[in-house]
Amino acid sequence: MRSITVTMSVTLDGVVQGLGRADEDPRGGFDHGGWGQRYTDEIMGAEMAKGMVEPGDLLLGRRTWEDFTTAWARATDGNPFTSHLNAATKYVVSKTLSDVDSWQNSVLLSGNAVDTVAELKARPGRALSIIGSASLVHALHAAGLIDRYRLLIHPLALGTGTRLFEGRAPLTEFELTSSVTTGKGVIIAQYERVA
Template sequence: MRRLIVSTFASLDGVIQAPGGPEEDPAGGFTLGGWMFNYCGEGMDFSASGFDGKDREVVLGRRTYEIFEAYWPYQPVDDPTARTLNAAKKYVASRTLTTLHWNNSTLLHGDVASAIIALKAQPGPDLQIIGSGNLIQTLQAASLIDEYNVWTFPLVLGRGKRLFGETAKPSALRLVRSQVSATGVVMSTYVTDGDIRPGSFVTAEPSEKELARRKKLANDRK
């Protein structure tokens, strides 16, 4: 069974919209595109975290595909990321696109979760999602993502598309790797770790004051 791996950039408050430039995704009036630029530097291994899709097959949402299709085929042939992404086999989830012009790109038809389940069952390298926030949310809710590479940048954007929303499925993750760049970017890798296992720090019998507080909360929810 192939793994499905996510790699994405995020602000401290979880925004993933338009990290690469002002024109990347201005949807919703977002004006802070390009927020990751000034934090990139030595010691940040994009390939090791899957951002170039090296040795993997790439899965993209429609918006990210259109951004990549308009950029990577036009970069110098000696650019290692361009060379890797242009050569990689790519699967694109879209309800509106009918034709793909980027080399080695294939449309996923029908229900995207079912399509990914079928891909994971096929022999081959692991599957790599880059960006593609809406697709990540859909596949996370379907419990299909096995690993997350999340680079958290030290800034708060306040608005924009977020990595996870209210539709996210509650699930536990386990940190397997973490490194901090010289510019303060926390580069972390998580794997799925089953269901959330709640607990409580309260070990003694609750006080009358605590019981009254709980009763008030219950009444407020009615």
């Protein structure tokens, strides 16, 4: 059985929307896009690079996959993150896409997200990582399918935006297995679900 790890940047008040760019995700009138850019430093880069050591597959929602396709699919910058993302098998969970041919190694999972991901997780294969994809994370968390969270907890509160945990979900206990604090005050914490 595969494991599923979520890597997500989050504010102190739980917002995960629009980390990277001002225009990344303006849904719901969100006007704080790009809030995470000023917190990047060498410690964060080194911690994120650790996730690239072992090969794994990506699990992405439609919006995140489309955004990543624009940023990474055609990049030839020599960045190790680019090579890692392009080489990984990318499972794209979507009810609306008809194909995912625009980015190499992408596989479409159509239908109900929980059912298709539960089926994928049950098969033998490499570990699955979710980056971003808040709507997908909400559904999979509620279904008890997330094994681990790697949270980059940023020292700010935005007051508005999509939260990491929204809606009803089962009581789930996690254990802190590692944490590092960056020079800019971001706590990178890994939590494992308690069986």
